[in-house]
Amino acid sequence: xxEKKRRRTEAGPLAASASLKKSQRSGSHAQGLRKQLKPDAxxxxxxxxxxxxxxxxxxxxxxxxxxxxxxxxxxxxxxxRDVASVQLAIERAVLAMxxxxxxxxxxxxxxxxxxxxxxxxxPELDRIVLRDKSSSRPFxxxxxxxxxxxxxxxxxxxYAVLRRxxxxxxxxxxYTDVKLFQDQSQSDAVLDDVSCMLGCTxxxxxxxxxxxxxVVGRLVFTxxxxxxxxxxxxxxxxxxxxxxxxxxxxxxxxxxxxxVEKDAAFMRLAEDRxxxxxxxxxxTAKGQPDVATRLFLRRMKTELKLPVLALVxxxxxxxxxxxxxxxxxxxMSYDSSNLTTPDxxxxxxxxxxxxxxxxxxxxxxPMTEQDxxxxxxxxxxxxxxxNGGWVKELDMMVKTRQKAEIQALSSFGFQxxxxxxxxxxxxxxxxx
Amino acid sequence: xxEKKRRRTEAGPLAASASLKKSQRSGSHAQGLRKQLKPDAxxxxxxxxxxxxxxxxxxxxxxxxxxxxxxxxxxxxxxxRDVASVQLAIERAVLAMxxxxxxxxxxxxxxxxxxxxxxxxxPELDRIVLRDKSSSRPFxxxxxxxxxxxxxxxxxxxYAVLRRxxxxxxxxxxYTDVKLFQDQSQSDAVLDDVSCMLGCTxxxxxxxxxxxxxVVGRLVFTxxxxxxxxxxxxxxxxxxxxxxxxxxxxxxxxxxxxxVEKDAAFMRLAEDRxxxxxxxxxxTAKGQPDVATRLFLRRMKTELKLPVLALVxxxxxxxxxxxxxxxxxxxMSYDSSNLTTPDxxxxxxxxxxxxxxxxxxxxxxPMTEQDxxxxxxxxxxxxxxxNGGWVKELDMMVKTRQKAEIQALSSFGFQxxxxxxxxxxxxxxxxx
Numbered sequence: 001x002x003e004k005k006r007r008r009t010e011a012g013p014l015a016a017s018a019s020l021k022k023s024q025r026s027g028s029h030a031q032g033l034r035k036q037l038k039p040d041a042x043x044x045x046x047x048x049x050x051x052x053x054x055x056x057x058x059x060x061x062x063x064x065x066x067x068x069x070x071x072x073x074x075x076x077x078x079x080x081r082d083v084a085s086v087q088l089a090i091e092r093a094v095l096a097m098x099x100x101x102x103x104x105x106x107x108x109x110x111x112x113x114x115x116x117x118x119x120x121x122x123p124e125l126d127r128i129v130l131r132d133k134s135s136s137r138p139f140x141x142x143x144x145x146x147x148x149x150x151x152x153x154x155x156x157x158x159y160a161v162l163r164r165x166x167x168x169x170x171x172x173x174x175y176t177d178v179k180l181f182q183d184q185s186q187s188d189a190v191l192d193d194v195s196c197m198l199g200c201t202x203x204x205x206x207x208x209x210x211x212x213x214x215v216v217g218r219l220v221f222t223x224x225x226x227x228x229x230x231x232x233x234x235x236x237x238x239x240x241x242x243x244x245x246x247x248x249x250x251x252x253x254x255x256x257x258x259x260v261e262k263d264a265a266f267m268r269l270a271e272d273r274x275x276x277x278x279x280x281x282x283x284t285a286k287g288q289p290d291v292a293t294r295l296f297l298r299r300m301k302t303e304l305k306l307p308v309l310a311l312v313x314x315x316x317x318x319x320x321x322x323x324x325x326x327x328x329x330x331x332m333s334y335d336s337s338n339l340t341t342p343d344x345x346x347x348x349x350x351x352x353x354x355x356x357x358x359x360x361x362x363x364x365x366p367m368t369e370q371d372x373x374x375x376x377x378x379x380x381x382x383x384x385x386x387n388g389g390w391v392k393e394l395d396m397m398v399k400t401r402q403k404a405e406i407q408a409l410s411s412f413g414f415q416x417x418x419x420x421x422x423x424x425x426x427x428x429x430x431x432x
Numbered sequence: 433x434x435e436k437k438r439r440r441t442e443a444g445p446l447a448a449s450a451s452l453k454k455s456q457r458s459g460s461h462a463q464g465l466r467k468q469l470k471p472d473a474x475x476x477x478x479x480x481x482x483x484x485x486x487x488x489x490x491x492x493x494x495x496x497x498x499x500x501x502x503x504x505x506x507x508x509x510x511x512x513r514d515v516a517s518v519q520l521a522i523e524r525a526v527l528a529m530x531x532x533x534x535x536x537x538x539x540x541x542x543x544x545x546x547x548x549x550x551x552x553x554x555p556e557l558d559r560i561v562l563r564d565k566s567s568s569r570p571f572x573x574x575x576x577x578x579x580x581x582x583x584x585x586x587x588x589x590x591y592a593v594l595r596r597x598x599x600x601x602x603x604x605x606x607y608t609d610v611k612l613f614q615d616q617s618q619s620d621a622v623l624d625d626v627s628c629m630l631g632c633t634x635x636x637x638x639x640x641x642x643x644x645x646x647v648v649g650r651l652v653f654t655x656x657x658x659x660x661x662x663x664x665x666x667x668x669x670x671x672x673x674x675x676x677x678x679x680x681x682x683x684x685x686x687x688x689x690x691x692v693e694k695d696a697a698f699m700r701l702a703e704d705r706x707x708x709x710x711x712x713x714x715x716t717a718k719g720q721p722d723v724a725t726r727l728f729l730r731r732m733k734t735e736l737k738l739p740v741l742a743l744v745x746x747x748x749x750x751x752x753x754x755x756x757x758x759x760x761x762x763x764m765s766y767d768s769s770n771l772t773t774p775d776x777x778x779x780x781x782x783x784x785x786x787x788x789x790x791x792x793x794x795x796x797x798p799m800t801e802q803d804x805x806x807x808x809x810x811x812x813x814x815x816x817x818x819n820g821g822w823v824k825e826l827d828m829m830v831k832t833r834q835k836a837e838i839q840a841l842s843s844f845g846f847q848x849x850x851x852x853x854x855x856x857x858x859x860x861x862x863x864x
C-alpha cells in the first residue's frame with residue numbers, strides 16, 4: 001500500500017516547474033476541472049444509479065429474441081450449443097445423408113445464404129440477422145460437387161475436434177486437408193456455412209480465433225477450470241481466453257464495465273488500479289475488436305448485468321469500434337446475437353469534450369478527407385441514428401473536422417485520465 | 433482431471449474414418465514416428481541433460497560484459513538502473529547545466545551517436561553495441577537549439593514520471609508537449625538519446641512499449657506485487673506486463689523455456705497443458721517480438737538459467753524473429769545487452785523437418801523471390817554464420833525454395849504437435 005501511496009505523491013521540483021509552465025499555458029482550465037471533483041462517495045452514488053438501472057432493466061425486461069417478434073419474414077440466428085448437442089446434430093445430418101444415398105437419391109446439403117441480400121437489420125433487437133433464404137448444395141452436380149465435398153469434410157473434422165473436446169483455429173482446420181481446401185478462404189467460408197446449417201455458433205464448433213484482449217479489475221472467473229482473480233493480475237492483466245466455452249463462474253462486485261479502445265489507456269488504468277477507487281472491470285481488445293473479446297464482453301454484460309461505458313478515440317474509427325461491439329460485423333451476421341453487446345454508453349473521448357476540457361489545439365488532429373467521409377457514412381447508420389446524442393456529437397466532429405486520441409489528455413498530466421477526466425465524467429453522468 | 437483425460441480419448445467413428453483415410457495417404461509415416469516415442473521418463477532424461485548443461489554454463493561462466501573485453505575502441509552500453517539512481521543522474525545533469533550557465537558558458541548536451549556507423553557487432557558478446565562517438569548539442573546554436581530544448585524537456589518529463597513512480601508510453605510523452613515535439617518521431621529519438629546519455633535502459637526511464645506477449649506454464653512471478661501462478665492461467669495465459677521493473681520473484685521448476693512464434697501453436701500447447709507433461713514455460717509474442725516480451729524472456733533466461741528452445745515457422749521470417757530475440761534490432765543497439773537472449777536453440781520447424789516428418793507437398797508453400805532474397809541475406813549474417821547447423825538448414829531452405837508454417841503439422845492431426853512432434857524432438861535432442 002505504501003508503494004501505491006508513494007505513486008500518488010506530488011511531483012518534485014523539476015516536475016513542478018514543468019507543470020507550472022504548462023498551467024500558465026492551457027492547463028489552468030484543466031486544473032480547474034480537478035477542483036470540481038466531489039468526494040468519491042458522491043461520485044460513486046451516481047455510478048450506483050446507473051448500475052441499478054442496468055440491473056433492473058436486465059431482470060425486468062427479458063432480452064428479446066427473434067421468436068418474440070412477429071416478423072413478416074422468417075429469420076434465422078444461431079445459438080451457443082453444448083458439445084453433445086452439436087455432435088448429435090452432425091450425426092443426424094450424416095444419417096440423413098446415408099439414408100438419402102441408400103434410397104438412390106444421392107445427397108445434398110441445404111445451406112442458408114449469408115449474402116448481404118439475405119441480411120436484415122432488426123431495430124427491436126438492434127442487430128443484423130439472416131433472412132430465411134437458403135440454397136441446395138447437391139453432390140451430384142458439377143457446379144457444387146467441390147463445395148459439397150468440402151462441407152462433408154468440414155463436418156467430419158469438426159466432429160473429430162468435438163470428440164476430443166479440444167479447440168482449434170481456422171488455420172489448423174485448413175491445414176488438415178490443404179489438397180482439398182486449396183486456400184483458407186474456402187474452408188473458412190464453409191465453416192460459416194456449417195455454423196448456419198447446424199444452427200450453432202462458431203465457438204460451439206470449437207473453432208476459435210486467436211485472442212488479443214486483456215482484462216483487469218473486479219472480476220473473478222474460471223478459465224479452463226483455473227480460478228482467475230482479475231484484481232490480482234498486476235498491470236499486464238489477464239489475457240482473454242480464445243475459447244469462451246471454457247470460461248465460467250463469473251463473479252463481480254463491479255458497478256460497471258469500462259471498455260477501452262487502446263492499450264496505453266488500459267495500462268494507465270491498470271497501473272493506477274482505477275478499479276480500486278471505482279469498482280469496475282476494465283477490458284480492451286487493443287484496437288479492432290476480435291471475436292474472443294466480443295464474446296467475453298457480451299458474457300460479462302449478460303451474466304453480471306453491468307452497464308458498459310466505452311472510452312475510445314474521438315474519431316470515426318473509435319465509433320466504428322463501438323459499432324462492432326454493439327451491432328457486429330456484416331460478415332458474421334448470422335452469429336450476431338452471441339457476439340454483440342447492446343446498449344454500450346459512449347463515455348468519451350467525445351468531440352464535445354475537446355472544447356469542454358480545452359484540449360490544446362496542437363493535440364487535436366485535422367481529419368483527412370477519408371475520415372470525414374467515414375464520419376458522414378456513420379451518420380447514415382441505424383445504430384447512430386437511434387441515438388440523438390450520438391448524432392449531435394458526430395455532426396460536430398464532421399463540422400469541426402477535428403479528431404483526438406485518448407492520449408491527448410496526457411497534455412494535462414500523465415494521470416489526468418484517471419485522476420480527473422474519468423471521475424468527473426462519472427460524477428456528471430456524462431455518457432450518451 | 434477427468435475432463436483432461438476425456439480430451440485425450442480417441443476420436444469417434446467419423447473421426448476414425450477420416451484419420452484412416454488420411455493415414456492411407458501421407459500420414460502413415462507420421463503415425464510411424466509416433467511409435468518411436470519412448471516413455472516420458474526417458475524423454476525427460478534427455479531434457480534434463482540440456483537443463484543441467486544450461487545451469488552449469490550459467491553458473492560457471494560469468495556472463496561477459498563489455499568491460500571484460502579489451503576492445504581497441506571504447507564502447508558503450510546501457511544498463512538497468514533503479515529509480516533513485518536515474519533521478520540522481522538527471523539532477524546531476526541539470527546541476528551541471530545550471531553551473532555552466534552561471535559561469536557564462538551557456539549549456540550543451542553531450543549526446544552519444546546512435547548512427548549505424550557508430551555501431552559494432554561484438555562476436556564475444558554476440559550482440560551489437562555502440563562505439564564511443566558522441567556529438568555536442570549546444571543550446572546557443574541555431575542548428576541545435578531545438579534539439580537541445582527537446583532534450584531538456586524530455587529530461588524534465590522523465591524526472592516527473594520517476595518522481596510519481598508511474599510508467600507511461602512514448603505516445604503519452606509526445607502528447608505532453610505536442611507544440612514543442614511536433615511529431616512523435618522527434619520525442620522518440622530524443623528519448624533514446626536520453627537513455628544513452630544517462631547510461632540506462634529505456635525501461636529504467638519508465639517509458640514502456642505496449643505489450644502483446646503471453647506466458648503460461650511452470651512459472652510463478654509477481655506483477656506489481658500480485659503473485660501470478662502461470663500453471664493456473666487457463667488457456668488464455670497471463671499477459672506479459674509492459675513494465676519489466678515491476679516483475680519480480682521469479683520461481684520455476686521448469687526444465688526449459690519454449691519460445692513460440694505464433695498464437696495458434698501457443699493455444700494448442702496451453703490447452704493440452706503441455707507443461708504438465710514436460711515441465712516448461714511457454715511464451716509467445718504473437719509474431720514480431722515486442723520489447724516487453726524480449727525483456728521478459730531475457731529475465732527468465734538469466735534468473736532461472738533455463739535453456740530456451742524456439743518453435744517458429746520454417747521460413748526466413750521465422751529465423752528473423754529468432755535473430756531479434758538473440759541479437760536485437762539495430763535501432764535499439766545501445767540497449768542490446770538488456771534486450772537480447774543469447775543461445776536460443778532452434779528446435780523447429782526446420783527445413784529438414786519437412787522431409788523428416790514427410791509434411792505433405794500441399795502443406796508446403798513455395799518461397800517468393802523476396803523470401804529467397806531474405807534467406808540469402810540471413811546467410812550473410814554473423815549470428816547465422818557462427819552456427820554450422822543453421823547455415824545447413826538455411827541453405828536447404830533457399831535451395832528447395834519451400835517454406836512451411838508450424839500449423840502444417842496439423843495435417844497429421846490437430847494434436848500431432850504436442851503428442852508426437854515436440855516429444856520426439858525432445859527425445860532425439862533434435863535442436864541446433
